Amino acid sequence: MSSILVLPGDGIGPEIVDEALRVLDAAKARFGLDIDLDHGLVGGAAYDAEGDPLPEGTLEKARAADAILFGSIGGPKWDTIERDKRPERGLLRLRSSLGLFANLRPAILFPQLAGASSLKPEVVSGLDILIVRELTGGIYFGQPRGIKEENGERVGFNTYVYSESEMKRIARVAFDLAMQRGKRVCSVDKANVLEVTELWKEVVTEEAKAYPEIELSHMYVDNAAMQLVRAPKNFDVIVTGNLFGDILSDEAAMLTGSIGMLPSASLDENRKGLYEPCHGSAPDIAGQGIANPLATIMSLAMLMRYSLQRGDVADAIEAAVEKVLDQGLRTADIHTEGTRKVSTGEMGAAVAEALANG
């Protein structure tokens, strides 16, 4: 028996998570999965109900679960409340409380949607790369940091810092994931200039010795930003630190032209994970039934693959999504001439049906 905690959150979160749960039901039926579902409040919804974007009860449930399916959080309603109570803080605290240090950001482009990209179809169609970003260390968390007075003027400073153990564990995640894929890992650094990434390169190279089947390469971050534009399909798995990963994973996501399609995961040491779409809570269209549930459904597929070790179920969910795209079904954000515009619910139902019949 596996347990999943469902945290729909704010904005379009509840409606897209509902569709992912409909797909989960189809997966349970088809594969005879034994899954215990729990539900909780997070973000603005939790603040409204309990005055805290991450109530203690939610955190307890999260600790107990094998995986968390997360919708989205935030909205203008909570933009003016004190910083520590804002919806985003709930997600940040959840990640750090659970030690979710490995952020998985796939950049996938189904050939059916290649037209949405600003890149030429032949450059991006069928793109399937995975960026593994260290999420709980690096310059975003490094000490010392701040703004000080020096020689009569202000000076801003932050510290880019990683310990060997932090580097080792994220490298191992990348190698493990690559073993389930194309067995190629590109480690991104700026080792020619920054000592912290010189050590990064050395540690990653050392860790790779335990993975003789993996083909490891190294690339400077500025070159990686170029190669993602030039020939993104040359990559399989990219592993890098928090800041470089933030920049490159967003760049890679935009290569696809449809952020509404992209899932993500944040894993701990034991493959427990939080799964969520890359897009935001889109408060402007919340409740209208037009949001795209596919990124959340793809997040559920990742949950199956990585936390529940059911790659077969993940493959089936992804195949169902592809089938529905083949049928020409599109939510408003990915709609083009000659395809059929459907609602959030129609899209979810179609994927569930395709999965049931798959």
Add this chain to the structure above:
Amino acid sequence: MSSILVLPGDGIGPEIVDEALRVLDAAKARFGLDIDLDHGLVGGAAYDAEGDPLPEGTLEKARAADAILFGSIGGPKWDTIERDKRPERGLLRLRSSLGLFANLRPAILFPQLAGASSLKPEVVSGLDILIVRELTGGIYFGQPRGIKEENGERVGFNTYVYSESEMKRIARVAFDLAMQRGKRVCSVDKANVLEVTELWKEVVTEEAKAYPEIELSHMYVDNAAMQLVRAPKNFDVIVTGNLFGDILSDEAAMLTGSIGMLPSASLDENRKGLYEPCHGSAPDIAGQGIANPLATIMSLAMLMRYSLQRGDVADAIEAAVEKVLDQGLRTADIHTEGTRKVSTGEMGAAVAEALANG
């Protein structure tokens, strides 16, 4: 009378600089320019002749000149000599000795070459953005830095640091340049996470008050990496720090698909500058007469515009380049079916002729 120091350097440097000088001759004749030319050794060529990639004589000449036209440096021949004597060190020392803190990296795509881009022609054709990167501060130079022992393991660390005065002067360069262009500046930071860029954003905003005609916007670096892919033509001038500028300027360069076309400049406080192509010394094709001289010729145009305050001459050189592209002339690196493949010298001669007759 203005003075230009010519530093051809290594690899294809001498042959591409020769063509830029041919164009300079045409410019002098057409515009009646009074320019004093001096020549010097730098990089591997200087190491071979004098045992130093930046001989004292070259540095003295550089200090005396109004502008420097630089070719390219480096090659496998010097890869194994001691680090401090390598060709690249000559360029780094030249930049820091002259206080060239403002790196200008245009990303320009002539419509005639739009096919070379991995992006759709309508997304990039006619692209003309200018990235202003702070070049002598930030995390590449910050102290403290290194690799230390802590709790029984190694820890790598670097410091991302900027003082207010460093931020102010690069902001002013960006605003001044934008006044000569589209009057829009996008300042790139990560102010939501990094204090050093929180101060950056504040200082840039304050400096903008002296430029009421400038439209200033702010963007997080991860979003900027996305927007460069999605809709690069929305940008005019981008200003950012050393690391972010390194990443974004290379990404922007690759949007054009033809690095062989891109010039660059590094300016000091008084608009003295070093001008060089973005591409490297390409030792594999050196001496064959097939290198593309256009990036160096475009660098000469930048030199005219920024150090010699002759925007009219710069415009004429750029128009001559465009005319030659219209005529279908292409060096091997940008050659496509239906165009005429020409040598380095034929390309330079054609631009000089177009400029003379312009």
